[in-house]
Amino acid sequence: MVDAVGSQILAEIETSNKAKFPDMGEVELECATKRVTEKFSETLHIIGNEPSLALYRLQEHVRKTLPTLVENRIRMENLEQAVQGMCYDAEYASSALTQMQNSNQHFNSIDEHLNKALYLKQELNKAKSKQRHSSISEKQQKEVTPSAASLNQTSSSQDKEDSEKTNEI
Template identity: 50%
Template sequence: MATWQSDPELENKVKRATERISENMHIVANEPSLAFYRLQEHVRKALTPMVDRRVEVTKLQYELQGRCYDVEYAVSALKAMDNAESTLKSVQDMLKNAIFLKQQLKYEEARRKKPETNSVYKRLSAHITLDLPELPELSDVVRETANRVESMMSNARHNNT
């Protein structure tokens, strides 16, 4: 029988080599589990912020869509105003005409209401100075008669014109 002599250095190298092979076999055997664990960890950390961002983007999309509708409505209103130019011009012309007619009416009214400064009674009474005693009945009668004469003179003038 042959005797084997043990070489401690060789045994040490064999032991390290078998440990490395065993470790590598363990890593290769468990690598898919580790990869799935890392994926799960990444998804768990990244999913919540991603969902929050997606909700925010959806909300912003609805707001943007509403603002687009507002802009489209404003543009159509402006186009409608452009089409109303002829109508507004017509209204402006009618307003100018109404103002002119109102001014004419006001002028005619002022001309008709002009006080008669050439009244015969007034001209005559300006030259007559009488010292009459204070008689209340007589002054009322004189005033009434003066008014009647003045109105008759006005009527006669208007009928002549």
């Protein structure tokens, strides 16, 4: 097809050249016509093959940039996994804080029980100290007077009854 178009153009150029250059020789005219048709044919061939050249350039570009694109994609996937893990950690921490806030009443109950236990321990210590004090005073009174010892025994039995009531509470 290119040759048919080229030969038509060549024929037209020859007829126009004969009219323009009447004193030029037939050989020179033929040479000039060949050169023009060769250049024209070469230009048509380049234009016809231009898409393949463009595809070659695209392929070359893809070959150069594809490894960096793959590296960037892998890096982005790794970052996405890391961010997703951090989101899970944040959600877990948030739920733990919410549960801690809800456990406030349990801590208050524990505090009340500890305060009661401390109070009862102090009462026990007071009762023990009274017992010791009364036993020491009884010993001293026995040595001093036998009748005073009998009074102390009745008061120590009342102290024991008081301490037993405290323990029941």
